[in-house]
Amino acid sequence: MKVLMIYPKYPDTYWSFKHALKFISKKAAVPPLGLITVSAMLPESWQKKLVDLNIEELKNKELAWADYVFLSSMYVQKESVDDILARCREHAVKVIAGGPLFTQEYDNYPQIDHFILNEAEITLPLFLSDLANGAPLKRIYRSDEFADLSVSPVPDYYLLNRKAYASMSLQVSRGCPFSCDFCEITTLLGHKVRMKSKEQIIDELETLYKLNWRGLISVVDDNFIGNKKVIKNELLPSMIGWMKQHRHPFSFNAQTSINLADDDRLLAMMREAGFTSTFIGIETPVEESLQSCHKIQNENRDLLENVKQIQKAGLQVSGGFIVGFDSDTFTVFQRQIEFIQKSGIVSAMVGLLNAPKNTRLYKQMEAENRLTVDPTGSNTDFTMNFVPKMNKQKLLDGYRHIIANIYTERPYYKRVRELFRNYQPVKMGKKGIEYNRIKAFAKSIFVLGLVSEGRLEYWKFMGWTVLNKPKLLAEAITFSVYGYHFRTVYGLRKGKAPN
Numbered sequence: 001m002k003v004l005m006i007y008p009k010y011p012d013t014y015w016s017f018k019h020a021l022k023f024i025s026k027k028a029a030v031p032p033l034g035l036i037t038v039s040a041m042l043p044e045s046w047q048k049k050l051v052d053l054n055i056e057e058l059k060n061k062e063l064a065w066a067d068y069v070f071l072s073s074m075y076v077q078k079e080s081v082d083d084i085l086a087r088c089r090e091h092a093v094k095v096i097a098g099g100p101l102f103t104q105e106y107d108n109y110p111q112i113d114h115f116i117l118n119e120a121e122i123t124l125p126l127f128l129s130d131l132a133n134g135a136p137l138k139r140i141y142r143s144d145e146f147a148d149l150s151v152s153p154v155p156d157y158y159l160l161n162r163k164a165y166a167s168m169s170l171q172v173s174r175g176c177p178f179s180c181d182f183c184e185i186t187t188l189l190g191h192k193v194r195m196k197s198k199e200q201i202i203d204e205l206e207t208l209y210k211l212n213w214r215g216l217i218s219v220v221d222d223n224f225i226g227n228k229k230v231i232k233n234e235l236l237p238s239m240i241g242w243m244k245q246h247r248h249p250f251s252f253n254a255q256t257s258i259n260l261a262d263d264d265r266l267l268a269m270m271r272e273a274g275f276t277s278t279f280i281g282i283e284t285p286v287e288e289s290l291q292s293c294h295k296i297q298n299e300n301r302d303l304l305e306n307v308k309q310i311q312k313a314g315l316q317v318s319g320g321f322i323v324g325f326d327s328d329t330f331t332v333f334q335r336q337i338e339f340i341q342k343s344g345i346v347s348a349m350v351g352l353l354n355a356p357k358n359t360r361l362y363k364q365m366e367a368e369n370r371l372t373v374d375p376t377g378s379n380t381d382f383t384m385n386f387v388p389k390m391n392k393q394k395l396l397d398g399y400r401h402i403i404a405n406i407y408t409e410r411p412y413y414k415r416v417r418e419l420f421r422n423y424q425p426v427k428m429g430k431k432g433i434e435y436n437r438i439k440a441f442a443k444s445i446f447v448l449g450l451v452s453e454g455r456l457e458y459w460k461f462m463g464w465t466v467l468n469k470p471k472l473l474a475e476a477i478t479f480s481v482y483g484y485h486f487r488t489v490y491g492l493r494k495g496k497a498p499n
Helices: 018-024 031-043 060-065 075-090 101-107 120-133 186-190 198-208 228-245 258-261 264-273 287-292 302-310 330-344 360-367 392-407 410-422 435-451 455-468 470-489
Strands: 002-007 047-052 068-072 093-100 114-116 166-171 215-219 252-254 275-281 316-323 348-352
Touching: 002 060, 018 435, 018 470, 031 047, 031 068, 031 120, 047 060, 060 114, 068 075, 075 093, 075 101, 093 101, 093 120, 093 360, 093 455, 101 186, 114 120, 114 258, 166 198, 166 287, 198 228, 198 252, 215 228, 228 252, 228 264, 258 264, 258 275, 264 275, 275 302, 287 316, 302 316, 302 330, 302 410, 330 348, 330 392, 330 410, 392 470, 410 455, 435 455, 435 470, 455 470
Parallel strands: 002 047, 002 068, 068 093, 093 114, 166 215, 215 252, 252 275, 275 316, 316 348
Antiparallel strands: none
């Protein structure tokens, strides 16, 4: 059997880092971890190829070669999915699809031959068994059960063009113990946190090490610390030992909940294991809005102080923020700006509230007859899929006001300086001068220091860093490049029309 795995293209979004990647000559931020995990579940005798449209084009000869196309997608990749399916029809190749988009919207894709829905550890073997036994193949393979991750294989990292990516990806767990109204994670993956064993994770690290990967690994769990006990007592000690033994070849980023700030030992262990940053869903500094969406893990705490605690422990914090809750008033816009600026959260993804399908928020909006269109899956495209309580034009104006006041050069660099005053990085192992950093600095001097309208702010920031925080110069280069990307995505650069 010849299988062609295709990963759809992402549009230009906040997390694509498309405009920042050009500075280090990379084509995509992360690889398609789901597809290469599925690949590892297929029979060894099958021939497998991977085409990631974020780094390369799909050629006709590849479609002509394939017996099956395996396709995985998220909501935000819908447009690319349509193009892929049209190409597959032209070549009369059968399509097998799975992943978040198809798990929730398989009815909208009659042209797809078979669906492997929910978690592939459960549903893919059912398909493969029918195929091997010559039994009539069902169109839809699905399950209400959740997978035992102890059977999840080491992903086929060898299929990747690793030089094209800024980081590799690793999954430790699935599921989240919390239940925010606007989040679809528990619908897809449940509340119980299911984990791979420490031996499985070490095997994956060893595989990447032997493939000569060095640098960043993104832990893609929706909440890395969902099961703190196992993380602290089993996984992190194993990672710390492996990293020391191999002289710290990797650094890691993760997604966590804000209660990470409550555990000094956990913070110290994450840093010792090589974690350098974490994404946290802050959402809003407005307590009433947190309560209304059941963001219980953020309630009744000093969110600003919690962020500072994590930064002081040596982890950078990026954050998600939302406006458009029913309880939001016109004061929310300035409150969000003030919180973000004071926090030193450089990568602050602010989005309008949307209601993904099968969430409690979606059901509420449906019951109140407030739904309008399908969500796009993008947090930063200035769209909503329901009628907000606040006047929509005022909400959009307020949203744009936030973006302009956190991402134009002066407030942006001011926020990075706020981080640097508080941030206490912990250096692990001996790090040489990285070629990509030098390349990024050279390009940033030209693009941001000579061509950009905001070049004066760039040089003021670089000068301040050299005088006050010279050890953070590498981070300063990275953040200056990030800022360029964010301003481009949000339409804040001269010559690019605002969204």
